[in-house]
Amino acid sequence: MSADSTGATIDDVRRSNLAQVMKIAHQRGPVSRSELAKATGISRSTIAALVADLHERGLVTETHGVAKRVGRPSLVVTAAPTTAAIAINPEVDATHLAIVTLGGRVVRHVTHRHERVPTPGEFLNAVTAILDGMRPELDARYRLLGVGVAVPGLVRADDGTVLLAHHLGWSEVSFTGEMSDAVGLPVYAANDANCGVMGEAAFGAGRDLGTIVYLNGGPSGIGGAIAVGGGVLGGHTGHSGEFGHSLVESSGQPCHCGAVGCLETEVRRDRLLQSVRLDSSRIDELMPALSRAWLDPSTAGRQEMQRQIRYLGVALRGIVNSLNPRCVVLGGFLGTLLKVVGEAEIKRAVGGTLPGGFEDLMLRPAALGDEILLVGAAEMVFQPVIDDPTRLSLMPLTARVPSLT
Structure with a gap:
């Protein structure tokens, strides 16, 4: 039995409606039934039935929220904590x-x-x-x-x-x-x-921002990913976003990929740690150590940060010119760098972008942390x-x- 001229059945429509409600509860909850109705355009009575269905599947629960006026507080829908x-x-x-x-x-x-x-x-x-x-x-x-x-x-x-x-x-x-x-x-x-860009697009710094690029700096190098409308742009075989292998220094260090001067060979966590006399067991001390080093231009830490920021700017220029993202989210030690020196300092290292793509670009540290x-x-x-x-x-x-x- 068709529900509309597109060939969608009543079951198809119900699955779609359940998915809408579930996504909002998952990413935005706790949320009231009235807020769900407003966000989806689905009637309150249908929302009640959809929430009941999701509860019966163990996907959501309802509890009384805080009363905003005299009377019984409204029910709020939350993704099931179990x-x-x-x-x-x-x-x-x-x-x-x-x-x-x-x-x-x-x-x-x-x-x-x-x-x-x-x-x-x-x-x-x-x-x-x-x-x-x-x-x-x-x-x-x-x-x-x-x-x-x-x-x-x-x-x-x-x-x-x-x-x-x-x-x-x-x-x-x-x-x-x-x-x-x-x-x-x-x-x-x-x-x-x-995985990182999925998390930030759903819950973090990239939520509701359309096209975002995520760069993660970790002990294994620099990974990258692209999200468009909340979904990951994987490419033909799922390998898009390997920005760690962007060329940033033509006379740089050899990379395991066979090239030289890749971003992840020039911008590295171990070099930052060494510059402030820390090892990987003391990674929790990196941010305060970099903050102290940034205040003194004569320190090895300040000089290493400036060097890495310069190369990061080269990579960001290519990202901005080719993808025109609304936001670039920096995670791991790259997010630490951003927090220490500020968005303006890194933007100054970018330069050379085409008009229209850079002026309102946001650089944000990953909101979900470690x-x-x-x-x-x-x-x-x-x-x-x-x-x-x-x-x-x-x-x-x-x-x-x-x-x-």
């Missing part, structure tokens, strides 16, 4: 693992330090051991939808194969199937910067259910999140 994903980010110095609930909230963050860079097998063993230790908490408190892994390297979009994660020493590695068998959940993998990649990795797990909530079957009444109606 529906969650496991998010993982392997790095050269540590593997980070978190429980992330719907709504992008990190409720538990575990860091497993490495004595050396892990092999894929060692990474899988570490993750399995951590999850085994968390199993009582996971089974008692959460319904897990899957595992998302943010990998610092090239990841094939269609099957999650890590084509190359140079700093980890991984090449042509397919671990998602083995991990799925080990943990009993679906596993998704993507480039870490793509948890950005984990929140983004969880989005990979949540996105299929947000796009089509009917993928989850109705839950038994005793298993649903308590709701006030």
Whole structure:
């Protein structure tokens, strides 16, 4: 039975409406039924039925909000705090693992330090051991939808194969199937910067800004990603946004990609740390150390910051001229640089852009901080259910999140 002239059925329309409500609850909640009706153009009575459906699937709950006037406070809809994903980010110095609930909230963050860079097998063993230790908490408190892994390297979009994660020493590695068998959940993998831009577009500095570019500076180099209208622009094989391999110095250092003078060979976290006499174990001290160094032009830290800002400006010029983003979000140590020196200082290093694309460009530090990649990795797990909530079957009444109606 057709619901309209486009051929969409009543079920199609309902799925679309459920997805609209679920997306708002996930990214904007808590939100009232009246706010949902206003945002979607759907009637209040239909909104009530959609919210009830989502609650029966364990995706949202309703509670009484704060009364704004005399009388009973209105009900507010919130993404269910017991529906969650496991998010993982392997790095050269540590593997980070978190429980992330719907709504992008990190409720538990575990860091497993490495004595050396892990092999894929060692990474899988570490993750399995951590999850085994968390199993009582996971089974008692959460319904897990899957595992998302943010990998610092090239990841094939269609099957999650890590084509190359140079700093980890991984090449042509397919671990998602083995991990799925080990943990009993679906596993998704993507480039870490793509995860980062998903998180910032949904919850952070890039929300509601249209076209944004994300640059993440981490111990494994510089990753990049592009989001348009909240969705990641992956390219033909999912590898777009590799701005870390932009040419910034024609006589620069050799890069593992085979070129010389790439952004990530000239702008590096380890050089910043060394310039202020810190090592990676003291990364939490980087921002105050850079802030002190920036005040004294004679310090090695100030000189290294100026050098890296100059090369970052070269890369940003190409990004602005080719993509015309509304906002560039800087994460990791790049976000630290931005916070220390300010937007104007980095913009001065850009220069040479075409007219119309630079004047109102915003440079923002990542709003999600150290948890950005984990929140983004969880989005990979949540996105299929947000796009089509009917993928989850109705839950038994005793298993649903308590709701006030």
